[in-house]
Amino acid sequence: MMSKATDSRTNVPFAINAYTKEQLKEALRKMYLIRKFEEGAEDCYMRGLIHGTMHLSIGQEASAVGSCMALEESDQITSTHRGHAHCVAKGAEVSRMFAEFFGKETGYCKGRGGSMHIADVAKGNLGANGIVAGGIPIAVGAALTAKRLNTGKVVICFFGDGANNEGAFHESLNMAAVWKLPVVFVCENNQYGMSTSIERSTAVSQIATRAIAYDIPGFTVDGNDLSSVAEAVSEASSRAKSGKGPSLIECMTYRWRGHSKSDRNRYRTKEEIEDWKKKDPILRFGEVLKDHKVITDEEMKQLETDVDKEIVAAIEFAQSSPSPSLDEVTRDVYTEIDQ
Amino acid sequence: MSSAPVQSAEQDSVEMSYAEAIRDALDIALGEDERVVLMGEDIGVYGGAFQVTGDLVNKYGEDRVMDTPISELGGAGVAVGAAATGLRPIFEFQFSDFAMLAMEQICNQAAKMRYMLGGEVSVPVVMRFPAGSGTGAAAQHSQSLEAWFGHVPGLKVVQPATPYDAKGLILAALDDPDPVMIFEHKILYKQKGLVPKGRYTVPLHKAEIRRAGADITIVASSIMVHRSLEAAELLFDKGVSAEVIDLKSIRPIDKQTIIESVVKTNKLICVYEGVKTLGIGAEISALVAESAAFDYLDAPILRLGAADCPVPYNPELEKASVPQVENIYQQALALCRREL
Numbered sequence: 001m002m003s004k005a006t007d008s009r010t011n012v013p014f015a016i017n018a019y020t021k022e023q024l025k026e027a028l029r030k031m032y033l034i035r036k037f038e039e040g041a042e043d044c045y046m047r048g049l050i051h052g053t054m055h056l057s058i059g060q061e062a063s064a065v066g067s068c069m070a071l072e073e074s075d076q077i078t079s080t081h082r083g084h085a086h087c088v089a090k091g092a093e094v095s096r097m098f099a100e101f102f103g104k105e106t107g108y109c110k111g112r113g114g115s116m117h118i119a120d121v122a123k124g125n126l127g128a129n130g131i132v133a134g135g136i137p138i139a140v141g142a143a144l145t146a147k148r149l150n151t152g153k154v155v156i157c158f159f160g161d162g163a164n165n166e167g168a169f170h171e172s173l174n175m176a177a178v179w180k181l182p183v184v185f186v187c188e189n190n191q192y193g194m195s196t197s198i199e200r201s202t203a204v205s206q207i208a209t210r211a212i213a214y215d216i217p218g219f220t221v222d223g224n225d226l227s228s229v230a231e232a233v234s235e236a237s238s239r240a241k242s243g244k245g246p247s248l249i250e251c252m253t254y255r256w257r258g259h260s261k262s263d264r265n266r267y268r269t270k271e272e273i274e275d276w277k278k279k280d281p282i283l284r285f286g287e288v289l290k291d292h293k294v295i296t297d298e299e300m301k302q303l304e305t306d307v308d309k310e311i312v313a314a315i316e317f318a319q320s321s322p323s324p325s326l327d328e329v330t331r332d333v334y335t336e337i338d339q
Numbered sequence: 340m341s342s343a344p345v346q347s348a349e350q351d352s353v354e355m356s357y358a359e360a361i362r363d364a365l366d367i368a369l370g371e372d373e374r375v376v377l378m379g380e381d382i383g384v385y386g387g388a389f390q391v392t393g394d395l396v397n398k399y400g401e402d403r404v405m406d407t408p409i410s411e412l413g414g415a416g417v418a419v420g421a422a423a424t425g426l427r428p429i430f431e432f433q434f435s436d437f438a439m440l441a442m443e444q445i446c447n448q449a450a451k452m453r454y455m456l457g458g459e460v461s462v463p464v465v466m467r468f469p470a471g472s473g474t475g476a477a478a479q480h481s482q483s484l485e486a487w488f489g490h491v492p493g494l495k496v497v498q499p500a501t502p503y504d505a506k507g508l509i510l511a512a513l514d515d516p517d518p519v520m521i522f523e524h525k526i527l528y529k530q531k532g533l534v535p536k537g538r539y540t541v542p543l544h545k546a547e548i549r550r551a552g553a554d555i556t557i558v559a560s561s562i563m564v565h566r567s568l569e570a571a572e573l574l575f576d577k578g579v580s581a582e583v584i585d586l587k588s589i590r591p592i593d594k595q596t597i598i599e600s601v602v603k604t605n606k607l608i609c610v611y612e613g614v615k616t617l618g619i620g621a622e623i624s625a626l627v628a629e630s631a632a633f634d635y636l637d638a639p640i641l642r643l644g645a646a647d648c649p650v651p652y653n654p655e656l657e658k659a660s661v662p663q664v665e666n667i668y669q670q671a672l673a674l675c676r677r678e679l
Binding site: 170 | 373374376402407408410412413414415416417418419420421422423424425426428443444447448452453454455456457458459460461492493495515516517
């Protein structure tokens with residue numbers, strides 16, 4: 001099992017060489033947009049404007065954006081209950097995401113799904129999932145379609161560390177490996193399945209080593225370093241598209257917020273949280289871009305101002321959008337009207 | 340009046356077994372549409388545990404007739420994901436009992452995906468469940484779980500009773516954009532009947548009156564249709580004219596056919612192989628009680644379902660645990676004579 005890091009010979013991160021300036025700036029913008037989207041959603045929740053619950057990925061933005069950066073627009077992803085970042089990274093509009101959280105007809109799921117089922121099928125996001133590991137077999141199924149119909153697509157399957165102890169994870173990796181399907185399994189290891197740490201729940205110290213059991217490549221990368229994630233996922237994606245089958249990428253990261261809105265953070269220390277905040281993936285990538293003269297301070301400020309405005313406008317759009325009609329509560333249970 | 344044929348003869352029909360009729364449907368589907376793939380445990384070279392897929396792998400290859408590992412949850416999930424993205428998978432559970440391992444993918448994912456995603460996706464997956472008792476395979480290989488799935492909005496659930504319906508319902512299921520669960524009865528696999536050649540479909544939402552009658556309505560599904568028809572013949576000898584309805588689909592249920600029949604006969608018995616408690620019969624009883632047919636009832640509604648126990652191994656116990664012809668006959672007669 002290998003760990004991927006910056007190219008030690010040149011000290012130039014993979015992303016700087018692999019992507020254009022515009023792509024790199026867009027990656028930074030997306031990470032910032034995800035952060036502000038989630039802060040905005042949290043704020044709306046605290047003010048009672050959004051009901052239900054939500055699972056924030058603040059601090060984990062690099063794994064979502066780095067992974068999706070390696071994809072074509074037609075490629076597909078499956079996501080998790082902590083799925084806002086994946087959705088934005090795959091190209092969703094935050095206005096329609098907010099609209100979904102507000103339960104509005106203009107939301108991506110027309111107010112029927114909420115945070116936990118956020119999706120953007122048109123952009124290749126087959127959906128977040130309320131069931132841990134629920135999306136993993138579905139990703140393998142999407143990869144089977146890609147292979148049978150020769151679409152050339154690859155599927156990225158996001159899941160958390162908690163999912164690696166579900167049967168669906170093991171069954172899916174095995175089948176994807178046996179059938180050499182074009183899927184990349186991206187484990188966002190934020191080190192806690194709700195309150196239970198990986199040390200207390202998982203027999204291996206590195207989840208990437210689970211790949212050995214299925215005879216596929218497995219890598220652990222710094223999940224807060226966008227370039228490392230993009231490098232590992234693009235390599236795995238090329239491998240998958242060339243018919244060599246799946247890979248397992250483990251992105252080491254950390255969620256700054258609690259598991260969900262009920263979390264009292266009793267299972268971890270403030271010091272641990274503060275230590276991880278020092279590894280902020282957005283600040284880190286911003287510094288890399290500045291170091292390599294991809295972006296100036298001024299451009300960065302402008303980017304932030306633009307995103308802040310986009311968030312305000314998106315929340316306004318959500319609030320002013322129409323609610324679903326109550327007499328349509330059973331719409332879309334079936335494709336045709338139930339006879 | 341003799342026992343009505345369980346199916347109508349048609350031109351260009353051939354006699355084949357229920358299993359052969361299913362295979363014929365699968366063959367037609369595979370031949371017509373490149374997107375159709377069969378998935379399941381030992382459905383390839385082995386031909387399926389009940390020899391339903393037979394030699395189809397020789398004709399279509401391992402990429403179209405796919406042996407899965409023994410991974411019901413993952414396998415079903417792969418079929419769901421493939422269906423949502425453009426394939427038309429037909430997934431076989433080796434025994435319907437094993438589908439319990441895959442409930443997550445069927446009930447949380449396949450059934451809900453369209454609704455949760457605001458209608459942006461459909462999941463045209465077909466799943467086949469060999470079900471029922473009578474094989475001496477005991478508690479974990481003999482269950483009738485159709486009512487479990489019937490409780491889940493988003494699924495369609497059918498139970499063919501004849502070779503004709505088995506073929507026609509599978510092809511209808513494939514044409515349908517939503518997940519369809521087909522509960523096949525293992526004891527019926529070898530039963531023969533006339534089946535039209537080529538493609539035809541049987542509606543997924545329609546019951547059928549298998550025998551017309553005036554004195555009592557027997558609503559049955561799957562193998563219970565045949566037992567009810569036998570019972571109806573015995574009842575006829577006692578001067579009781581029973582109407583036998585083959586439910587075919589338990590989600591949706593064809594309410595109209597049932598209600599109209601009860602309005603005519605004024606009495607209702609529901610016969611099904613699933614456990615009696617909280618089963619199909621409860622739903623049918625309730626829908627009749629809630630309908631205009633309530634005022635026409637001349638007797639209590641009866642349910643005949645399986646005993647409240649796992650399916651036992653001993654052949655006599657096994658038989659006693661699910662409704663048999665004699666039970667249906669006796670109960671119907673008692674109901675008509677008000678001797679309950």
